[in-house]
Amino acid sequence: MNSLTALDVSLSLGERQILRSVTLSVQDGAVVGLIGPNGAGKSSLLRVLAGLLAPDMGRVMLGEDSLASIPPSRRARQIAFMPQENVRPPPMSVRHVAALGRLAHGESGTVALKHPQVAEALQKTGLTESADRAAHRLSGGELARLALCRMLCVDAPILLADEPVAALDPAHALMVMNLFRQAAYQDGKAVVVVLHDLGLAARFCDKLVLMQNGAVRAHGLPEQVLSETLVRSVYHVTTQRIGMIPVPWELCP
DSSP: OOOOEEEEEEEEETEEEEEEEEEEEOTTTTTEEOOOTTTTHHHHHHHHTTTSSSEEEEEETTTEEGGGSSHHHHHHHHHHEEOOOOOOOOOOBHHHHHHHHGGGOOOOOHHTTTOOOHHHHHHTTTTTTTSSBGGGGGGGHHHHHHHHHHHHHOOOOOEEEEEETTOOOOHHHHHHHHOOOOOHHOOOOEEEEOOOOOHOOOOOSSSSEEEEEEEEEEEOOHHHHHHHHHHHHHHEEEEEEEETTEEEEEOOO
């Protein structure tokens, strides 16, 4: 069992409180979406779950172990993190950048490049034909897919992705979300994704955690969390529901 659990986590940066007593859990084989307006604390919570930020109060558990007690080398093999920032890579090929994901397993050079996980990740993210291109010449959308590719190369049981579809066109956004769902449903991975697109959140996530002002406002099934009342209260928009998918309709007065 590779469950990842935050227990009553609080975090302050300077004098500003970022997270307020947040508790959530993600299990193997599930996609959890973190949603909420800008500044709600979603990215900070994801970094706490990845072990990149230490909470002021509370703790994060990886299975039965405290995340803080796990050596970084083991943590890197267990949790793959895709940040929101898309830093332009050095002048290396796409394949070489993707293969950096194998560093978590102590693999580099030819060993990493020839690992089957690299070829599989390139294929899944639609980058096989671009594998020998200079990575620093890729477009923003291609860089976003490369970041996902590198994360998949780790082959970690837990995937944490911060706004992975923000720079993508609709077709590639659907492809990426399908990959996350496949990782959960077929490969049994635990997936946490920060999203702003409520339609994608409703369509691809098994559970949603709605954050506001650093706290969890609501959590549960998409149809429960994305109620008209909650969306209006948190986002200050009304929605029109098409099937199960809420669509932003107009700004509230």
